[in-house]
Amino acid sequence: MDMPQRKHQQGLVYKESMEMSHILILGGDGYLGWPTAMHFSNLGYDVTVVDNYFRRHACTELDVGMLYPVPSLIERAKLWHSLTGKQIKVVIGDLTDAHVMRSLFDSRIQYSWAQNKRFTGLPETVVHYAEQPSAPYSLINYKYANITLTNNLQVTNNLIFAVRDFSPDTHIIKLGTMGEYGTPNIDIEEGWIEIEHNGRKDNFLFPRQASSLYHTTKIMDTDLMWFGVRMWNLRVTDLMQGPVYGIDTEATAINEKLRTIFNYDEILGTILNRFIVQAVVDYPLTVYGKGGQTRGYLNINDTLQCVHMSELKPARQGELRIFNQITETFSANELAEKVQKVGRSMGYSVQIDHLKNPRKEAEEHYYNPKYQGLVDIGVKPHYLTDGVIEGMFRVVGCFKKNIRRDVIFRGINW
Ligand code: USQ
Numbered sequence: 001m002d003m004p005q006r007k008h009q010q011g012l013v014y015k016e017s018m019e020m021s022h023i024l025i026l027g028g029d030g031y032l033g034w035p036t037a038m039h040f041s042n043l044g045y046d047v048t049v050v051d052n053y054f055r056r057h058a059c060t061e062l063d064v065g066m067l068y069p070v071p072s073l074i075e076r077a078k079l080w081h082s083l084t085g086k087q088i089k090v091v092i093g094d095l096t097d098a099h100v101m102r103s104l105f106d107s108r109i110q111y112s113w114a115q116n117k118r119f120t121g122l123p124e125t126v127v128h129y130a131e132q133p134s135a136p137y138s139l140i141n142y143k144y145a146n147i148t149l150t151n152n153l154q155v156t157n158n159l160i161f162a163v164r165d166f167s168p169d170t171h172i173i174k175l176g177t178m179g180e181y182g183t184p185n186i187d188i189e190e191g192w193i194e195i196e197h198n199g200r201k202d203n204f205l206f207p208r209q210a211s212s213l214y215h216t217t218k219i220m221d222t223d224l225m226w227f228g229v230r231m232w233n234l235r236v237t238d239l240m241q242g243p244v245y246g247i248d249t250e251a252t253a254i255n256e257k258l259r260t261i262f263n264y265d266e267i268l269g270t271i272l273n274r275f276i277v278q279a280v281v282d283y284p285l286t287v288y289g290k291g292g293q294t295r296g297y298l299n300i301n302d303t304l305q306c307v308h309m310s311e312l313k314p315a316r317q318g319e320l321r322i323f324n325q326i327t328e329t330f331s332a333n334e335l336a337e338k339v340q341k342v343g344r345s346m347g348y349s350v351q352i353d354h355l356k357n358p359r360k361e362a363e364e365h366y367y368n369p370k371y372q373g374l375v376d377i378g379v380k381p382h383y384l385t386d387g388v389i390e391g392m393f394r395v396v397g398c399f400k401k402n403i404r405r406d407v408i409f410r411g412i413n414w
Helices: 035-042 052-064 073-084 098-103 107-113 141-167 213-232 269-280 300-313 330-346 388-397
Strands: 006-009 012-015 021-026 047-053 088-090 126-128 171-176 192-197 201-205 235-241 285-288 292-297 320-327 328-331 352-355
Touching: 006 328, 012 088, 035 047, 035 073, 035 088, 035 192, 047 073, 047 300, 052 352, 098 107, 126 141, 126 235, 126 300, 141 171, 141 213, 171 213, 171 300, 192 300, 201 213, 213 320, 235 300, 269 285, 269 330, 269 388, 285 330, 300 320, 328 330, 330 388
Parallel strands: 021 047, 021 126, 047 088, 126 171, 171 235, 235 320, 285 352
Antiparallel strands: 006 012, 192 201, 292 328
């Protein structure tokens, strides 16, 4: 297999060199996928992205719009090449189709595709973002529940079989979610917990209890990965990520057309991104229920860092390594107050509303997750400062005329 060597040191696995490192990004057109692709390409990796435009199709079908138009994945890759001289290879394909997934890991097919071009080798790392990522989408009705279950589980299953059959040394970095744990009344460990029962001890996956069908698929994904690790010695890092906020990454400074897809609607937008858009158009911030719902949050730039550090220091074969990928926790009320404070200092009026919660979730609860593992492997967190919020206001303000008030809240009830 054509892969750089890895070496073991101080309990971690390090790579000998980054030269020719090939990284495959599944779901490379999405909110996180495209910035991840540019980040690795910038660092000199050979990057291939795969996507079936699921999110774009969902935006059209559900009529929810985006903050600004985004060029197709192929156009973005061409633009990236023209601006940086670096190549991001694009495959448009549906990864629920096992043949599409397997073709990405089968060196016979890869060689024949490359023809006279340089064969970049089987992926040393695969980043798996190719999922339906929205809790409300998964609960619109039975049809969207089925799409979520089918898409997310089939893609994950296709991935573990393709890696097992063709490229068992490939490090799988899979995006999990903090929502797998729910909001238990005990401290949340990083993936694993030692349980003592009747005088004996063992290590188990931390108890999971999802509050949407989307989050349930993420639990099932983790179980599929854990199965692959136990049965076939796969190497897997599972990143339990909280809601992400932010727009710009270092690559956006090169050209604004490289900006990631940005949704602010109830279905595909996440809370902080939504609140800023709402504030810009003088729509009262949509805090659900009492607003005591507390989650771990993360700047989009830290997602890139976390994935990069996980790639540099991969899991061992036969290891399911789990990190909680958050940098700080806030309640919905705290986020609304932060947005209100910064928005008002910039001249926006910013009112806060408490809507009847469309979701079934605890609105007041204990929340104490650990999140040390990624810092231990070198991640340097960026926190949610007033300056970060102000920067987001400035970008969103440029697209004020595109913001549709009718998509901000429709009320998808659990
Ligand atoms: N919320 C509001 N008002 C809003 C939107 C959300 O109060 O307008 C509340 C929700 O009720 C929830 C919290 O904010 O308690 C977070 O909601 P969200 O929509 O920002 O995030 P969520 O549905 O949990 O899902 C998002 C991503 C998902 C990722 C997850 C991480 O869409 O892909 O897995 O964040 S986590 O929440 O930790 O599971």
